[in-house]
Amino acid sequence: MHNRECVNVKVVNPLARTLPFGLMQTFYNISETGVESPIYAAAAVDLLDEAAMKALLARVGQELKATGMELPASFVGNAIFGLMAAQLYFFATERVALRLTPRHFELQLESHGDHIHSAIRIRPVEFEELPDTEEEAFIRERMIRFYRETAIPLLDAAARAAGVAPDLMWNQFGGHMRSAIDYVRAGDFPESMKRNLERCYDMLCGLEPAVFRRGKNPFVIRPRYVENPWNPDAPLLIRTACCMYDRRENGETCYNCPKLKADERERMFQKIRSDMQAAEND
Secondary structure, eight states: OOOSOOSSOEEEOGGGOOOOOHHHHHHHOEESSOOSSOSEEEETTGGGSHHHHHHHHHHHHHHHTBSSSHHHHHHHHHHHHHHHHHHHHHHHHTOEEEOOOGGGEEEEEEEOSSSEEEEEEESSOOEEEOOSSSHHHHHHHHHHHHIIIIIHHHHHHHHHHHTSOTHHHHHHHHHHHHHHHHHHHHSSOOHHHHHHHHHHHHHHHTSOHHHHTSSSOTTOOOOOEEOOSSOTTSOEEOOSSOOOTTSBTTOOOOTTOTTSOHHHHHHHHHHHHHHHHHHHHO
């Protein structure tokens, strides 16, 4: 594990350079502006307090009509996962380490009628340029710092407040990250970005399990794919753990949930295809 500070690090005044959030805003609702009309917002540092975290989980449960605390915990965990993806994204695309301590962002909820989305507002936006020397050591150290100072404390706080095991959240992240990497691999992005992202992903997968306080590195997985009923040309990754979206009123299991048996997934596949054909014929 490499914990020492690296040389030649340039701390950038955020007023001198604007970071484009691009894919992070599109897929994870992460930006420096946040959403226009949040129905709930809390500074991340406040969510380390059990009462504040319980209030957030209660609001999520209310909005999603959850039948227990598993879904609210999963929802909050997946919002935090967005920051894990954002860290790699900015390493690879902008060659910067975005500062993501609990004092640098707030978590918001945005209503979409019958459901809600999470959003992350980065405030203030602060970052460091990657150094000219010892770049990989610097990236690893910033990864370790982020998980130690931000991800682990917030995930532990959510787990305690919800009364669930942290594994409920951690076990999902390997599949989420692999899906993000697959998306970029197959997409129309610069080859330099793809190479940089793969390199950062490899470094993340190479970190010791102790970094995450887990028995294994959660990002090291054996990906399994199934036929995609919505797009036959793009096989769909089976998730590494259930997202818990069936734990709500009238909830259903996702097509790519690892809990589904083969015959259950086949029946769901046929129904999805049938519904799509019916919609096309209308």
